[in-house]
Amino acid sequence: MPKDIQRIDKQSEIITDKIKNVIREIEQSDEDLKVVAFMEHTSPPETIKPKIIKFHKVLELLRLLADDNPIEKGVAKVMFQSPTTGRAKGLTPTMMAGFQYLKPGSKTQPHSHNMASIYLVVRGKGYSIIGGKKVEWENGDVFVVPANLPHYHVNTSDTESILFDVTDSGLLESLGILEFKEESENNT
Template identity: 40%
Template sequence: MAEGSTIIDPRDDVLGRARVTDTPELESFYQELAARNAGAFWKRANAIEPWEPETRYRPTLWRYAEMRDMCLRALDLVKPEEAGRRVVTLLNDSDAGRENTAVCGWLFSGMQAMRPGEITPAHRHTASAHRFIMEGKGAYTVVDGHHITLGANDYVLTPGGCWHDHGVVADGEVSIWQDGLDIPLMNSLETNFYAVYDQPAQTAAFPADDLPLSYGGAALRPEGVAAWEKPYSPVMVYRWEATRDALWSLAKVSEGTPFDGHMVRYSNPLTGGWALQTMGAHMQMLKPGFRGKAHRHTGNVVYNVAAGRGYSIIGGERFDWGTHDIFCVPAWVWHEHVNLDASEEAFLFSFNDFPVMEALGVRIEEALQDNDGHQTCAS
């Protein structure tokens, strides 16, 4: 290799890749370019056009027992009306995660606890949000005047641009849920707006649960109601019992996938597409003793263990998990899941940025071919 060459990866020493040998004359040229807010593309081409995706994020796991304690401590330390949103943020264990306030990729996540009688003041923002309820009783949200009740393992939407507030009824119980938002994506695109409502909370303008009761019937579309023309699902909340039953029914007639077991998408029943425009979500069931094979894909995924115990091997590292532990799989990282229980199913809720990948035409997936489809675990 010639002296002064910038080649780092041996694969780059081919026609079509940058492999310029720097000279004193070129170094002087680079300085002249820099003085003009310019640069030589070949100096950075190989780094910014990698052979395959290179994530800046790390697989990270948050133990529910630990994070639950942090959320309950926040109840005593911060008033919800002063915090705006009393959320404990989940930061990816990477410089990129801390810099972008991201859980993984361009996704944000946090955990929020609320006492009976408390509210999160009404507001709206460009970023879309969705939530997975982990525990409690009497939680609710109001989205553009639609009052929606929430229970454990329910999945609820608060789409971008909608007025929304949350609370727990006075005779309810302390409730905890996981938030997921596309805040990092909206900020990277410089499109994020935020506004507060002119009252602490909205007054419901429709009967309680009118949207899920109208649109939540499997394969059933309501007649005699105004046409739904908004770009997100009208269901708004997907109940745990119906989701679990759908997986049980699917398992009666399907073997599932070798990677994810039996999986269902939270979809817009009017289009069959994702429930939100920028973030998708799934619930999957791993049968007793399930040992999945490894695959990887563009797009980032954040998991919440709805029920069960097991482990996932992510990038060759083992992460053991139990109910409501949270973990993430960065883009283009090999991963596989295992249910450690020999008699009970494990259920994994997850959310992702797949709708963005699909809209841009860059959603790609591949299976691991070596070692019968399993990674070599380093731990």
């Protein structure tokens, strides 16, 4: 299991009794206030290792998940993370990547999140409603979903549609501010 960043508190090396008293007075002015007089040191993160994700195995997984998905009929989503990113939960400390799979005629549930996403259409044809705007896509197209815009994806082809996306969710997860919201189609 990955560990969070190891923090080393160096305050004790510079804090005298006189400074402690002033800090205590400041902290007592509010019940939810803590003074940090010296930024702590952090240990360097583990090295992120190169990796390859074999598409044929991912495709097998996506098809199995879409066949049996009671939450979003005909849809599957998989994301990838590297345990060495620790709390970032991404493939790198700032980015996460994954695939979305849509059977013919299926669509994802409307949602929004504060991460931005860049999509590559690996296979298929369809459209996305992004912030109320219809964006049509097909094989090889790239489209962007800006942060906080409600959106969903629809497969209009007779075959499966597969979208590959990269997001900045690793960065937002590290900052502790990653958010997801379900939306209604009226809000998209």
